[in-house]
Amino acid sequence: MLVLTPDQSAALAGLAEAAFPQEACALLVGIDHGNGRVEIQRIVATANVAAEPARGFEIDPATHIALLRSLREGNAPERIVGHWHSHPNGRPEPSATDAAMIHDPGLVWLISAVDAAGHARPPRAFRPLPDGRFDPMPVETAAASS
Numbered sequence: 024m025l026v027l028t029p030d031q032s033a034a035l036a037g038l039a040e041a042a043f044p045q046e047a048c049a050l051l052v053g054i055d056h057g058n059g060r061v062e063i064q065r066i067v068a069t070a071n072v073a074a075e076p077a078r079g080f081e082i083d084p085a086t087h088i089a090l091l092r093s094l095r096e097g098n099a100p101e102r103i104v105g106h107w108h109s110h111p112n113g114r115p116e117p118s119a120t121d122a123a124m125i126h127d128p129g130l131v132w133l134i135s136a137v138d139a140a141g142h143a144r145p146p147r148a149f150r151p152l153p154d155g156r157f158d159p160m161p162v163e164t165a166a167a168s169s
Contacts, residue, residue: 024161025105025131025148026062032164035135036143038068039109043141045076050090051105051133061104061131071108079120080108105131107146112139115147117157125151132157 027035038047048071053063067090073081087103094102110118115136128151135146149157 024060024163025133026060026163026165027146028063028166029164031063031066032145034066035107035109035133035146039111039135039137039143040141042071042076042109042111043137044111046071046073046078046080046109046111048080048082048106048108050082050087050103051107051131052090052094052101053104054100055102055104055129063104064101066107077111082106103130105133105148107133107135109143110134110136112137115144117149122151122155122157125155128153131160133162 038049048069050067050069051063052065052067053061055061067086069086070083071080072083073079090103113136115134117132117134121132132149132151133146136144138144146162148160148162150160152158
């Protein structure tokens with residue numbers, strides 16, 4: 024189960040709607056409890072540096088590397104647990120392009136669809152499988168842990 028706060032869910036909707044009709048993307052920082060429960064602590068928006076941002080996403084490598092460095096320097100249990108992107112006029116499920124981009128099978132894929140009017144729908148989460156398919160993962164919207 025992926026756990027998001029209402030504010031995080033709203034922030035993702037805002038990013039998706041602001042980027043429309045292009046795809047937006049972000050890194051998800053949190054705690055993977057190892058029991059199937061992943062809690063998002065914060066969302067780090069990143070530029071979509073894909074050659075065709077209306078058809079795909081690519082996390083900005085500079086932002087990714089800077090985030091990895093800052094997490095390594097801290098002593099909190101947080102780490103990059105996944106990434107998020109939007110599908111403009113699409114469905115909130117992984118595409119064939121997404122499947123071809125699986126580089127780390129341990130990361131959660133969170134996807135928000137944006138309808139033709141530019142309104143984001145609630146995100147859906149997935150775990151990649153070794154065969155290139157994705158397994159849906161429940162998403163819970165809950166208050167932040169103290």
